[in-house]
Amino acid sequence: MDGRDLVRSVKVVGSAGAAQGLMRVRAAWRRRRADAAGLPARGAERARVPGAVRGVEPGPGGGVVRFARSELRVMVAVNGAVFWGWDGATAEPSYALAGGCPEPDPRAVLEPDTDGGWRVVAERVTVAVSRHGAVEVSTPGGVTLRRELPPRWWEPVGGGAARWMQRAEVAADARFFGLGGRASGPRLRDGTYRLWNTDPGRAFAPGDDPLYITMPVQVVVADAATHLAFYDTTWDGTLVLREGEEGAGSGHDRPGTSEVRADGGPLRCWLMAGPPARVLHTWASLTGAPALPPAWALGHHHARWGFGDEQEVRRIVDGYRVRGLPLDAVHLDIDHYEAHQVFTVDKERFPKLPTLAEDLRREGIRLVSIVDPAVKAERGNAVFDGGRAENAFVREASGRLARGVVWAGESVYPDFTHARVRAWWGGLYAERLAQGFAGFWHDMNEPVSFTAFGESTLPRSARHDLEGRGGDHREAHNVYGLCMARAGYEGLRRLVPQERPFLFSRSGWAGMQRYGGTWSGDVATGWPGLRASLSLVLGLGLCGVPYSGPDVGGFDGSPSPELYLRWLQLAAYLPLFRTHAALRAGRREPWEFGDEVLGHARVALVERRRLLPYFMTLAHLARRTGAPYVRPVWWGAPEDRALRDCEDAFLLGDALLVAPVLGPGADRRAVQLPRGRWYDTVTEQVYDGPGQVLVDAPLSRIPVLARAGAVLPVRGADDGLELEAWAPRRGRSGGGLLMPDKGDGWDEPEVERYVSRWEGRQVIVEREAEGGAVAPSYPVRVRGLG
DSSP states (O other): OOHHHHHHHHHHHHHHOHHHHHHHHHHHHHHHHHHHHHSOOOOOEEEEOOOSEEEEEEETTEEEEEESSOEEEEEEBTTSOEEEEETTOOSOSOSSOSSSSOOBOTTOEEEEOTTSOEEEEOSSOEEEEOTTSOEEEEOTTSOEEEEEOOOEEEEETTOOOOEEEEEEEEOTTOEEEEEESOSSOSSOOSEEEEOSOOOOSSOBOTTOOSOSOEEEEEEEEOSSOEEEEEEOOOSOEEEEEEOOBTTHHHHOOBOEEEEEEESSSOOEEEEEEESHHHHHHHHHHHHOOOOOOOGGGGSEEEEETTOOSHHHHHHHHHHHHHTTOOOOEEEEOGGGSBTTBTTOOOTTTOTTHHHHHHHHHHTTOEEEEEEOSOEEOOTTOHHHHHHHHHTOBOBOTTSSBOEEEETTEEEEOBOTTSHHHHHHHHHTHHHHHHTTOOEEEEOSTTTOOOOSSSOSSOOTTOEEOTTTTOEEHHHHGGGHHHHHHHHHHHHHHHHSTTSOOOEEESSOOTTGGGGOBOOOOSBOSSHHHHHHHHHHHHHHHHTTOOOOOOEETOSSSOOOHHHHHHHHHHHTTSSSEEEOOOTTSOOOOGGGGOHHHHHHHHHHHHHHHHTHHHHHHHHHHHHHHOOOSEEOTTTTOTTOHHHHTOOSOEEETTTEEEOOOOSTTOSEEEEEEEEEEEEETTTOOEEEEEEEEEEEOOTTOOOEEEETTBEEEEEOTTSSEEEEEEOOOTTOEEEEEEOOOOSSSOOOOOOEEEEEEEETTEEEEEEOOTTSOBOOSSOEEEEOOO
């Protein structure tokens, strides 16, 4: 027995309570024993590199280049994406790809290169493969975007999964973004980032890594172009980033580097390059269109771990109503369950839950339920009994059910990598729908098992179906939350086919946007947590997950009135707008922070409601194009290096620039502007970019600037739709889009395009139509006229 683990065990028993503590100690030792018996011992390894080139075999979109000790498949797809896979790896099977591998580009040609290697020449990129296995992707003009050095494998002498390492070089001026949900960022500095979905077990701050959603998705922004590189393996790994330096060492540039190490899985990569909008569009075409939330899900949500009972829910809803504060959804946490058991209701505290749900719905408020994957391992529990009958639960290598400890006690876990299990689990949401719930948030699905020491998850040796291929938790862990989201989403599609499902998940992987969004998880209360909230949303958006948001006020503590207000003001411009807090944290209702904060909070909440048609349009655009609602300020001008380093502001669509206040005591702040004219949306003061300007940021609001010429759909004073047009510069024109939505169905709205221009001394707004421009069908309000 390890002495340190024994000490940890004693501490856990003392801090968690005797019964729960002993379960966590047993779970830790059980996990250790399972892995000792079920995982192959890693002994001697043999290192391998590709060796020298031996020959080629042309194929669709590229071909196969054979080396002495490996082979490399290269394919350029019709959408411009580049795929390469070593050792016979193909694009499928993959949990990331939505519709399978895209068609190869028939115009791409494999031809000899000058150094004895080969290259694939396509319209948008050239892929050169050196004679020793380096892969270089460059623009048609010959500018190198990424150079992957020959990979290296370490293979167990007795057989088993091979570890591998892939090192890449990028331009000296490049900046790194992405990698899923990272608290430090959104720009990723030099350091090591782990690729293993992890519940930190406490509220997290910017220095904590990894978190709930890790993705091997890099977005690299450089002068030459933006590119996205995706290493399609679900195994545990690390990624080491080092930014380059221009003019380093005798005037020579030092390139930036990316080094990926994985414990197993195929070595295969996708790369797509171009302007950011094209890159994200290509990424969405590969991994799937983002799910479209119902309109109510873009409003304000109120949640808390610790709603005592039905009366407290009604009291809080009444508090919003009597104070004139918009509210669109209320979330119930695990305390509404019977003894924390999933798909149950505590009948004493919520005796008439369907009635409560119906009463709230009449007021325009939906109920949202938490759903955890762990199932209490107790006979008589209907979900446990049903799952055993379906053989639905993950098992250890020995054949015993893999057990862990979560809120309900000793628990088992559905194997969501099996289609039959996903169908069974998806059918269980019928119970939630019967209780009146309209939406669902998945929690604890990294998956989590509380342990006294070691990793707080299932044994790595636990067996999974993996779509019939078979494997263990080393391969399944990172996609467990993704597959759970798929089970819930597809189940809801079958149960309520006429409505768009609303689902968001704490854990996930590349492609999770197909089934919904995510939230920050347990972000720490404090100014660093506020900054981390913005980093997470921006980083996830660049990885293809456009719908996310933080716990307003932080998860664990009691925010000061100023911190709470600044968090609320930021979140009012983020896709998921939700207050939430832990069981013992301070209150989060706006009226709990005094009359001044209440007044300013009302302004933010009302402005969010006014912008709902714009948010709905952004949601439809995200589904069609992959563009996130929340975008870094460099989105339209990645060549502007000052914008690349701006991490404290963002674009909301094309029309608005939001500059939140991320520190205490501020009443002004510097804002880095992209090129063009911008208007303060409150004072209508004019600012011209590019460059940095000082903008007023009183406690009553955060700076929000509108782009000159923008046309935004907003909710008018009578709750009808109207168009808010910001005057373009003289001699220039502008415009905007509207996608009117009926709320929660599947009708595809027509894109309405509006153009703004000067005509004499007036700004005219017209709708583009067949045969010419026509007058808008909605009232138009022109702003920025001085």
